[in-house]
Amino acid sequence: MRAVQESEPPVSDTGPAAATPRVVTGIAVRTRSGSFSVRVQGRAVAAAVVLFAALVAVMAVTLTTGDFELSLGEVADALIGRGSGAADFIVNTLRMPRLVTALCVGAALAVSGAILQSLTGNSLGSPDIIGFTNGSATGALLVIVVLHGSMTQIALGALIGGLATAAAVHLLMAGRALQGFRLVVVGIGVSALLLAVNSYLITRATWQEALEAQAWLLGSLGNRLWVHANAIGLAVAVLLPLALLLSRRLSMVEMGDDTAIALGVDVARTRAALLVIGVALAAFATAVTGPIWFVALAAPQLARRLAGTSGPALLPSALMGAVLLAISDLLVQRLFAPALLPVGTATGTIGGLYLIWLLVTESRKSRA
Secondary structure (H helix, E strand, C coil), X not given: CEEEEEECCCCCCCCCCCCCCCCCEEEEEECCCCCXXXXXXXXXXXXXXXXXXXXXXXXXXXXXXXXCCCCHHHHHHHHCCCCCHHHHHHHXXXXXXXXXXXXXXXXXXXXXXXXXXXXXXXXXXXXXXXXXXXXXXXXXXXXXHHHCCCHHHHHHHHHHHHHHHHHHHHHHCCCCCCCHHHHHHHHHHHHHHHHHHHHHHHHCCCHHHHHHHHHHHCCCCCCCCHHHHHHHHHHHHHHHHHHHHCHHHHHHHHCCHHHHHHCCCCHHHHHHHHHHHHHHHHHHHHHHHCCCCCHHHHHHHHHHHHHCCCCCCHHHHHHHHHHHHHHHHHHHXXXXXXXXXXXXXXXXXXXXXXXXXXXXXXXXXXXX
């Protein structure tokens, strides 16, 4: 292996999370034969380290504070099976499954948003804006209300619903690539239609089922057990490495189809594979917690700005999503106790303000 320092031309202000023009430098690490190479950017690595440190800090606060405060030593003992009965129950039964679920769901939504924003070339191209999240919710609600299915069946229903929505949006695009403002408009229309379908399904349910479905639609991490954490953890463990493996091709596709083809990328297959991965991540996250809005919209763009990279920045996006959702859940647990507010209320409030800022910013860019 050898390292070579290299740089790129200034990046234009046209990407999904464009910033001021800059020169991106890094170190290219490649084998002697040149069969494998990867560029490591110092700022991106530093951003990942900072986000990981923030994630560890949030985890520590989450596990040690609450109605029953614990020390870090007590938490560590409980995690390795040497804690007292009370500490073991609080950490391993109440707090840890919820925290693991939050981390995995946040990472899944953020990577899904990063992939879709990169494929569409639009800041608004996240699964919650263009309807994929509502499609997953529709599939899950059908299983909950009509089939009375298990957790596994709900996850499969959400996945089928998300993929079906993606196929419907693609058909409504009249065969055009998933790019631009047209996709956002079509996706918003499909999302509104699916929201109406979800409301209809609730009206056809029994009183108890309607209450459960409505609570699920708010997006919550409450009462999440290891079965939920294991389900989303398995999905992330399988899909995230696949996304990272295709991240280099995604960067090339982001440069334009002609450029990507010239660099030897099969654009059609790459888009299809990444679209399936992105929708699947959002679908499994939705199946576990219900729709949690705006994490997929905001996390990838914040990660790009923090990492200072022109590419998709999937790993920093995953860490950013995990941090955002974990902090949001911590806030609703500690600031509003003893009220049991769903985490979707926090992400919806913060994300709504972020969406307003984003729309104003994009409007100013279009007039410039």
